[in-house]
Amino acid sequence: MQLAPPFIARMWNYNIKTLTAENSHVKKGELVVSFDDKAISERLQDRLAELQQARSEQENRLQQETRSEREDALAIEEKRAEYEKARRRAEILDHSMSRNEREKAQIDFEIASNELELAHALAKLHRKTGALNTSLAERKVQRLESETQTLQGEADKLQLYSPIDGLVQYIPNWDGEKPSQGDSVRFGQPIIQISNLSRLHVRAVADEVDKTLLTEGTPVNISIDGAHTRSLRGHISELGRVVRDRARGDRRRVIDLLVDLEPGETGLRPGMMVAMTLTDTSTELDTIEDTAHARDDGATAAVASPESAENTGKAP
Secondary structure, three states: OEEOOOOOOOOOEEEEEEEOOOOOEEOOOOEEEEEOOHHHHHHHHHHHHHHHHHHHHHHHHHHHHHHHHHHHHHHHHHHHHHHHHHHHHHOOOOOOOOHHHHHHHHHHHHHHHHHHHHHHHHHHHHHHHHHHHHHHHHHHHHHHHHHHHHHHHHHHHOEEEOOOOEEEEEOOOOOOOOOOOOOEEEOOOOOEEEEOOOOEEEEEEEEHHHHHHOOOOOEEEEEEOOOOOEEEEEEEEEEEEEEEEEEOOEEEEEEEEEEEEOOOOOOOOOOOEEEEEEOOOOOEOEOOOOOHHHHHHOOOOOEEEEOOHHHHOOOO
16 A cells, blocks of 8 residues: 655645654554645644634624623613603693693604614614624634644644555655655655555566466465575466567567465565466466566566555455
8 A cells, every 4th residue: 555645735845754664564553654744834823823813803793792782772771761751741732831842842752753763773783783793703713713624634644644554665756766754755656655464466477388377276386585595385366368568679478467375475575576486387487687666667577566455355
């Protein structure tokens, strides 16, 4: 299973901050690589400061609206009292008041009625304006909270954890250079492969003339190159469906095959070069001396290859 820099908005180059040593064994959930998060951390701190200020403004806005509602209620009650006083005075019809006093009472009543109506209208306007301002403050807080959560999630994504138990191997770039701490890599460039050693197989090719000797289940001897040659037992698990040219410019016809180890056989690691022969006939399967990454461009190296959950359909 390969690990690569995640997608981060407005980020194209990723500086490797920490990197687990190659050929080390890791557990599922263990941190294997982290990238420099300075740019995201700075943006996150800015958003957190803006969020704190927005929350303070929202709280102040709510307090201001509460105070405004209380003041409007007091104003309405005050105008209502003046209205009732003016109404009672305007309803006096006896001759205890002069004509001018009665006309003045009617005018005062109309003024009090208009002021009460105006107080109600102002209170209604203040409620609408307050609701709008409160909504704007609330949406600003929600927007900043969303941006903060996004930035925090992006910062978390810069920490890559092992999805399985397995062996760590570095993946060379296009120039054949393996990653190291402090290097800059681009989005989508695989830098680490974690292999489940319990699910290994060997890729190899055989000459077309040997095709009749090859069937699924045919036993195979696998020899590991090294200071002490070691042999493992395996069997052909899959045969290629077509015969192809060995390589560009090499017209020899070959067939691809996969070899699985027998239960209990250990010692094979991803990238190892091996030699294989058919157990019953001692026919040697075709291999070439090359590095493990040659398999990426279609070269016919017989190399140990990890079989992950993605290509087996089984849990790692």
